[in-house]
Amino acid sequence: MSSIEHYLPNIAAMHHSNQFSVIMSSSEKFVLRRLAKFIFDSFEIRKHVE
16 A cells, blocks of 8 residues: 555545545556556456465
C-alpha cells in the first residue's frame, strides 16, 4: 500500500471499502498498473490452487 500512498495520500487511513472505491476510480497510471499486477498475480495463484 505504501507505494501508492504517493498518488493517493490518505489511502492508509480509509476503510477498506473506501480504499477499493478510490483505487478503482483512480486515473493515475502507476496506481492502475499496480492494480493490474495485483489482479494478474491473484489469477495466477488461483490458477494453481484449483
